[in-house]
Amino acid sequence: MFTENVKPRKRGRPRGQTPQGAAARARLYAAAMQLIAARGYEATTLRDVANEAGVSVGLLYRYFPSKQAVVIALYDELSSDYSRQAAEMPAGRWRDRFIFALNTSLDVLKPHQVALKALTPVLVGDPEEGIFSASTAFSRLRVQQVFEQAVLGSSDAPKQPIAAALGRLLYLVHLAVLLWWLLDKSANQRATAALVSLTQQLLPSAAVALRVPPVRRFLISVDELVRDALFGNPVSA
Secondary structure (H helix, E strand, C coil): CCCCCCCCCCCCCCCCCCCCHHHHHHHHHHHHHHHHHHHHCCCCCCHHHHHCCCCCCHHHHHCCCCCHHHHHHHHHHHHHHHHHHHHCCCCHHHHHHHHHHHHHHHHHHHHHHHHHHHCCCHHHHCCCHHHHHHHHHHHHHHHHHHHHHHHHHHCCCCCCCCHHHHHHHHHHHHHHHHHHHHHCCCCHHHHHHHHHHHHHHHHHHHHHCCCCCCHHHHHHHHHHHHHHHHHHCCCCC
């Protein structure tokens, strides 16, 4: 077990955190991410993190009572940074705004790629800590809203409910590209760059297809299935 039978005296962030406390938390977080990147999620223990940061296990527990707390902190950091940078999205067509949102996501995640690769089994497959879990919904919604707004705020936004459904679909396309990026072993990530380019070339045809009623109905049906299967948010008939 990650806790190694050490019982914390307090859980969560101390009240009225001082600058010294904030610095300690940042040091512990950096140590945890460094070890996860080097050893993997399962092989990293609480004692390892405390030793790496040069603090007691008890102090570590005050800020990160579990590995899940470290992962949640990572989600919070990355989604917050992404939401802030995506706010600079330029006006224009939804397909151009989507590519901006996608490239911004890759830029934000790039410095953390090694750690994210180590966390891939957790991100994709863990029902408690993965990207579709209830505990990480706050982060998922931050990012998902960027892609929905990329469509809703565009100059050529489809009418509702197509616009929101398209935004959620583009969010899932973005997740697929990120998984490709994490698995990409090509030099300088050229395979990921090529995939983004191919996606961009396909989008004009997708925009035309959305004008066809059967395609629009299909999009709504897929959106309902996705919301039920992945987000636990079934849509009433």
